[in-house]
Structure formats: structure tokens, C-alpha cells
Amino acid sequence: MRHDPTDDELLRSYLLGTLPEEKADPLERRLLAEDELFELCEAIEADLLAAADRGELAPEERERVLRRLASSPQGRERHALARSLNAVAAAPAPVVAFPVRPRPSVRPAFRWAALAAGLLLAAGLSWRLMEPPHGGESSPVIAHERPAPAGPVTSDLPQETPAPPPPPPVVAQEKRPSTEKPKPAKVVWQLALMTLRGSEPPRRVSLPSGTGEVELQIGVEGMEDLESFHLVVRSPRGKTLLDKKGLKPQTLDGARTLVVELPAGQLSAGRYEIEAQGTPQDGGEPEDLSPLSIQVVRGSKG
Amino acid sequence: MRNGDGDTPRGERGQGLTTESFDALLTQLAPDRERAGELYETIRRKLVRLFEWRGCAAPEDLADETINRVARRLAEGVELRSNDPYGYFCGVAHLVYKEVMRRAAREHRALESGDWPPPSSLTDDEPSDQRLDCLRRCLQELPADQRDLVLRYHQGENNIRNRQALADQLRIPMNALRIRIHRVRRKLETCVHECLSR
Numbered sequence: 001m002r003h004d005p006t007d008d009e010l011l012r013s014y015l016l017g018t019l020p021e022e023k024a025d026p027l028e029r030r031l032l033a034e035d036e037l038f039e040l041c042e043a044i045e046a047d048l049l050a051a052a053d054r055g056e057l058a059p060e061e062r063e064r065v066l067r068r069l070a071s072s073p074q075g076r077e078r079h080a081l082a083r084s085l086n087a088v089a090a091a092p093a094p095v096v097a098f099p100v101r102p103r104p105s106v107r108p109a110f111r112w113a114a115l116a117a118g119l120l121l122a123a124g125l126s127w128r129l130m131e132p133p134h135g136g137e138s139s140p141v142i143a144h145e146r147p148a149p150a151g152p153v154t155s156d157l158p159q160e161t162p163a164p165p166p167p168p169p170v171v172a173q174e175k176r177p178s179t180e181k182p183k184p185a186k187v188v189w190q191l192a193l194m195t196l197r198g199s200e201p202p203r204r205v206s207l208p209s210g211t212g213e214v215e216l217q218i219g220v221e222g223m224e225d226l227e228s229f230h231l232v233v234r235s236p237r238g239k240t241l242l243d244k245k246g247l248k249p250q251t252l253d254g255a256r257t258l259v260v261e262l263p264a265g266q267l268s269a270g271r272y273e274i275e276a277q278g279t280p281q282d283g284g285e286p287e288d289l290s291p292l293s294i295q296v297v298r299g300s301k302g
Numbered sequence: 303m304r305n306g307d308g309d310t311p312r313g314e315r316g317q318g319l320t321t322e323s324f325d326a327l328l329t330q331l332a333p334d335r336e337r338a339g340e341l342y343e344t345i346r347r348k349l350v351r352l353f354e355w356r357g358c359a360a361p362e363d364l365a366d367e368t369i370n371r372v373a374r375r376l377a378e379g380v381e382l383r384s385n386d387p388y389g390y391f392c393g394v395a396h397l398v399y400k401e402v403m404r405r406a407a408r409e410h411r412a413l414e415s416g417d418w419p420p421p422s423s424l425t426d427d428e429p430s431d432q433r434l435d436c437l438r439r440c441l442q443e444l445p446a447d448q449r450d451l452v453l454r455y456h457q458g459e460n461n462i463r464n465r466q467a468l469a470d471q472l473r474i475p476m477n478a479l480r481i482r483i484h485r486v487r488r489k490l491e492t493c494v495h496e497c498l499s500r
Contacts, residue, residue, distance in 0.1 A: 008477065015355055025396065032348050032388035040477055042351065043484035050456060068357035075354055081491050084429040084437045089456035 011041045015048055016064045045069055049082040054204075087297055091206035187264070188215045191274075191292060204295045211264040218258040218274075218292075220249050226278030229258055230286065236270030269298045319370050323377035327369070330382045345369070345388070349395055356399060364402065368395045436497035440490050452486045455479075 013019040014027055031038045051057050052065045070079040189205045207214065220229070229249070233242040242262060249256040276289040331345075332338040349368055353361035371394050376382070382390050429437075441449050454468055469479040 017357065025392070028352055028395070029386075029389055029392045031352065032345065032392055033386070035344075036481070038348055038351070039481050039484060041355070043477075043480040045355070046484055046487055047480065051461070054461070056461065068355065071357055071359050072354050072361055074350075074361075077495065078491065080429060080433060081437070081487065081494060084433050084494070085452070085456045085487070085490070087429055087434060088437055088441065089453045 007037065007040065008044065011037075011044050012048070015041070015045055015069065016061060017068050018064075046078060046082060049079050050086055053079070053083045053086050087204065087206060090204055090297075091208060185211045186213045186215055187211045188217060189294070190217045191219070191294070203293070204297055206297045207264060207267055207269075209298070214262045214264050214267060216258075216260050216262065216274075217252065218260075218276075220256045220258055220278075223256070223278060225280055226287070227281040228279045230277040230279070231258065231260060232275040233260075233262065234273045234275070235266075236268075236272065241266050241272075267296055269296055271295050319373055320377070323370075323373035326376040327373040330376055331387065342369075345391055349391065352395060353399065358399070358402065364395075364398055368398050371398070433494065433498065436494045437490065439497060440493035443493065444486065444489065448486045448489075452483055452490070455483045 010019065010023070010027060014024055019027065031041055048057070048065045049069060052062045055062075057065060066079070069075050185208070187207060191203065216233075218231075220226070227248070228245075229247045230245045231242065231247055232240060232244075235241055242260060244260060247258050247260065250259050251257070252259075272294050274292040274294065276292065277286040278289060279286045328335060328338040328342060331341040346365055346369060349365035350361045353364040358364055368391060372391055375390075375394075380390075441453070444452070451468070455465060457464060465479065466476065469476045472479065474482070
């Protein structure tokens with residue numbers, strides 16, 4: 001069976017409870033009769049639950065999803081699985097997908113008024129993405145291929161032996177020398193200053209047990225008129241963990257990126273705030289950037 | 303088969319499935335008994351999900367109630383239309399649902415009202431360590447390509463773009479990717495459930 005391209009939207013509306021009854025009835029009849037459509041509906045349901053957990057839905061949509069799709073015991077189980085998958089998938093080694101902001105067309109003071117974080121951590125893979133221009137709800141994204149970090153990136157998946165942590169579940173493990181001496185594990189969290197989307201829920205990042213150091217890579221693409229940055233990282237209790245002025249962006253695979261390191265020992269589970277200021281090239285007044293929040297999740301020992 | 307309680311409409315509660323009506327149901331579903339049994343299971347599973355998708359808290363009970371009513375009508379001589387055997391189930395399911403809604407309204411439990419308290423899963427609690435450990439173990443049991451695929455599918459921000467890139471890479475349409483992922487997730491769901499039950 002081939003899906004009508006409109007099935008996606010139809011099913012999404014149905015699951016959100018916004019489809020009029022006169023359309024829901026025939027759709028349910030089709031769902032009973034067409035196995036593949038039914039399976040697609042289940043798949044979209046799972047996607048909605050995962051999106052709700054990642055804060056990708058509008059508040060009212062999120063509420064609808066949770067009320068309609070997570071109200072039964074089975075629904076709660078599915079929701080729990082979606083949350084767990086999001087958490088585990090966020091943990092392993094990085095793939096870079098730095099958002100590139102369009103050149104601002106508004107005054108700088110407003111340009112920084114709202115700033116959202118983009119985070120993408122991935123499982124030892126790199127790929128290149130280019131999104132075509134679209135309706136303007138978010139900025140286009142370019143992901144840059146990036147070599148693996150110098151230190152081994154810890155996997156959030158359990159390992160069968162206490163050997164040095166191999167990369168997450170992906171490729172070419174046999175190419176790593178088996179006699180390689182374990183290095184202190186480093187986790188890279190990749191964040192990006194993105195579009196003017198207002199306040200967002202904190203991005204979830206995982207800190208596997210045994211991590212020695214966390215490297216924050218914060219993309220600042222599209223901010224070429226800012227020469228240096230002032231970053232402050234605050235713990236859930238408001239303690240200043242890092243206060244660094246005059247940070248110059250590095251160019252990592254063509255993307256302007258701020259790189260700072262934090263000892264993992266300073267980080268416990270909870271919500272951290274990253275405050276940022278940018279200083280223009282002309283030496284003007286530093287511009288306040290909206291704070292960036294991350295939710296640190298401690299992983300269990302691998 | 304359960305008679306159903308909880309959300310089950312009052313009108314026919316307690317009128318379970320007799321051997322006669324169950325036989326009538328199977329006979330009309332398919333001439334082959336085994337095939338009829340499979341169809342029965344499929345229809346029941348789908349009805350459960352339909353009631354879930356409508357936000358019902360006891361979807362299994364309502365699915366059973368629907369099937370019971372259909373089976374009784376068939377035992378009374380009603381015939382399923384061969385070109386649309388599911389239509390009858392759907393019609394009865396809608397009646398059952400509407401009865402539930404009317405009852406809920408009478409009891410001032412507006413299922414769809416905006417001020418209904420969210421379910422407990424609305425809380426922002428992190429998944430338990432035990433659940434995460436189980437999931438990690440279950441992921442390890444998957445073939446590497448499936449594990450990689452499902453993790454990449456759930457990774458990070460810009461999810462739509464990531465998924466489109468995945469679909470492009472696999473040279474399959476987005477919906478085919480969704481279904482492929484969903485099948486892996488179903489395996490994980492079963493595995494995690496078993497792991498947590500140990």
C-alpha cells in the first residue's frame with residue numbers, strides 16, 4: 001500500500017485530537033483495514049511522544065499528546081521508552097550540526113534578545129546536512145563534518161568488558177588498536193547559539209560515569225561582527241563554575257566555535273545556565289545574549 | 303476475553319462473550335479457524351489502540367466491550383459485509399466511545415476538557431536508572447545497524463533534518479523510515495518490559 005502524502009498530517013491531527021469527527025471516523029475505519037497505515041500511525045505516535053519529551057512541540061500540543069497518548073498504562077510505558085531513547089541517544093559521541101544563522105536583519109540589540117540553544121550529540125557518525133530555505137520558523141542548518149575528538153568519547157552504552165570505552169554502537173571498532181592505553185574520557189557537548197525562538201526548555205546532555213572532562217563547543221556562526229565572548233557557566237545552585245572573558249572563537253571545520261572545558265567532577269545532575277556576552281569588533285559595548293540552559297543527566301557506569 | 307469494567311459503558315456491562323457468539327464471530331471473520339483467530343487478535347489490538355488514541359484510560363476494556371457487542375449481533379444473525387468487515391467494528395466502537403463520553407460528562411469527568419489534570423507521566427522526572435540500564439542492554443542486543451539507526455533517529459536538535467538525512471541516506475521515503483524505526487522500537491519496548499519485570 002502506498003501512503004497518500006496527506007496521511008502524515010491526517011494522522012498527526014488525529015493523534016492530537018484536532019481532526020474533526022467527520023474525518024476521524026473514516027480514518028479509523030481505514031486504520032482497522034490497512035495494516036501499514038495503522039503502523040504508520042503508531043510510528044507517528046511514538047515520534048510525537050519523543051518530540052514532546054524534547055520540548056519540540058508547542059505547549060498545547062505537548063499537553064494534548066501527553067493527555068491523549070500517555071494516559072493509559074501502555075501509553076505511559078511508550079512515553080517512558082521515548083524519554084529513555086532520547087536520553088540514551090543524546091549521550092554518545094558527537095556529530096556536529098552547527099546551525100548557521102542568517103545574517104541578522106534587525107538591530108543588534110534586538111538580535112540578541114532571544115537566543116536558543118541547539119544541541120546535537122550523536123553516535124560517532126558524521127554527516128553533512130543542508131536544509132533548503134523554508135518558512136522562516138528556524139534558521140537553516142549546515143552540519144560540518146568533524147574528526148573524532150582527541151580523547152575517546154564515552155559511550156552511554158554498557159560495555160561487556162572493562163576495557164577502554166570503545167565508541168558508541170557504530171562503525172569500524174576493529175580499526176582501533178586493541179592495546180591502546182585508556183585515556184581520560186572526555187565528553188563533548190555541542191551547543192549552538194541559534195535563532196530568535198524565545199525561551200526554550202533546557203537541552204538535555206548526558207554525562208556518563210567515568211568522564212574526566214567535558215568540552216563545551218558552542219557554535220557562534222553568523223556572529224562574525226562579534227570579536228570575543230564572555231562566558232559564565234553556573235551550577236544548579238547558582239555557583240559560578242566558569243567565568244571566562246575575551247574568548248575568541250576557534251574555527252572548527254569552518255564553523256566559528258567557542259571551546260571551553262570543565263572538569264566533570266564539578267558537574268552533577270541538574271540544570272545549568274550558560275550566560276554569554278559578545279564584544280563587537282569595533283570595541284563597542286558588549287551585547288548581552290540570552291542565557292542558554294542545559295540539563296545534565298548523569299549516566300550510569302558503562 | 304474480559305467483560306470489561308472501568309470505562310465500559312453501563313448498558314451492556316457484564317454481558318460477556320458466549321461460546322456461540324465467539325464462534326459466530328470467528329466464522330464470519332474467515333472460513334479458516336486459524337486465520338480467523340489471527341484476524342480476531344489483530345482487530346482487538348487495533349481497537350485497543352483506537353481507544354487509546356482517543357484518550358480513553360481503559361482501552362482494553364472498551365475494545366473487549368466492542369468485540370462482545372459485535373459478536374452478539376453476529377450470533378443474532380447480522381452479517382459482516384465482505385467488502386468492509388471492519389466497518390461494523392468501527393461503528394460499534396464509536397457507539398461504545400460515545401457512551402463512555404456521555405457517562406463521563408454525566409459524572410463531570412470531561413475527558414477532553416482543558417482543565418483535566420495531566421497524567422502522572424507529565425512530570426519531568428528523568429527515566430529511572432533501572433529503565434535506562436535495561437534500554438542500554440536491549441540496545442546492545444540489537445543488530446548493530448538497527449541500534450545505530452534508532453539512536454541516530456532519536457538524536458538531538460534539528461530532528462526533522464536529521465531524519466530526512468537518514469531517509470536520504472537509506473534511499474527510502476520518510477514514512478518508510480518511520481515504520482522501520484517503529485519496528486525496532488517495538489522490539490525495544492518488549493525487551494525493556496521484560497527486563498524491568500525481572
